[in-house]
Amino acid sequence: MNRVVVPGEVLAEKPLRIDNSFVDGEKTVSSVLGMFDEQRMSLIPLEGLWYPRKGDSVIGVIDEARMSSYNVDLNAPYKGMIIAKFTKENLRRGDVVEALVRGIDDTKVVILSSPRRLSGGKVMDIKPSKVPRVIGKEKGMLKQLISGTKANIMVGMNGRIWIHGGDIKLATEAILKIEKEAHTSGLTERIRSMFPAGSAEEQTEQEGVPENKE
């Protein structure tokens, strides 16, 4: 059973380790506005920010190119940094890059590794708390978006999305719809109905046989 919880709401009467919560004495308390699943003991924030974790794939924009490092804007309260000697890419201010979080230092600067420049395309920002829904279970939603719009889409955990080629307008609309309705069920079906019929490869394969009857 899912229920909406607000900051300061008690989740359990015993100390537990749950994301986005804290322990106060003998109680586990929510620190965010979120959906709490009592069976799985998971708290998913409905609104929220991105907290960098090692291994997260992010999309950033180069803010400043220095002698030995690049500063990266991650659309987050944390600054990103790429150390120049770890990359062969020659980056310039304004370049869009995909990179992995290598670690977070004591001053909460996010150190990024293996950057890859993304040229062309369009960058959009969504709420980081909605990113898991855009990717979907086993990347189902993302695969559907890519096959439906024929666009190349990359999603960063920091809520930044890069779209290249294909129907960019349709992809943007679909992503904004996912962002808005992320907490509802049956969303995959509703997104599929946005795309032109037969655009998803799986569908055309299945429908191919019966149509030959006439």
Add this chain to the structure above:
Amino acid sequence: MGGSGEKPQLIKEGKRLDGRAFDQLRPLKIEANVLKNAAGSAYLEWGNNKVLAAVFGPKEALPKHTQDPDKAVIKCRYSMAPFSSIEGHGRSGQNRRAIEISKVTREVFEKAVMLDYFPGNEIEIFIEILQSDGGTRVAGITAASVALASSGIPMYDLPYAVSVGKVGEDVILDLNMIEDNYSDADMPVAIAPRSNEVLLLQMDGSLTKEQFSKGMEYIKNAGKFISAEQRRALSAPYETSAAKYEGKQ
């Protein structure tokens, strides 16, 4: 306090001027996420008070000397719109009173927000009083609390605030403008509901120990209702839209 001229009779036959009982709140309504450009926002109507609160950030604190390398800083601005009151409040911009209220509001949220997560950043809280009818600082805190939660900033608790006062020897809850102006004491209080920790307590006038305890009792009882309304404002958009789509299947 501070009213001039003839003092009106604030309590007649055990009822207040607007017909409320001593421990009765004015009608309260909160809506979350009303402003698109802000990270979080709330609109509140409390009696005749109308308040907008907006939250921006966390983002890099500027100018740089305001940064704290260990935690985020909160910047708060309470302001009254020039058209908000009949007495001319807010017409000359920020004044001593607005700066004081901004400071006490900031201190409430410094205790409630998890600042350690965002070193070097700032969280901006703006409270705009569109229409005032007494108790605007507590209305502002109650609204800003919802705005912060709706922006997803992690918090230890969802504070609420309400005022109590004294007319003659009677303790009354949630003073309106005329009661505020002519009462014998006025005490706005902000509370973190989970622990009942007091985050703000100011007092104008004097209360006896018994009156103070009675006032705090009124506040805690009213707090249950205020907290429930804050909760409803935050969760309602999700509960209704989830029900809408789940019903369709």
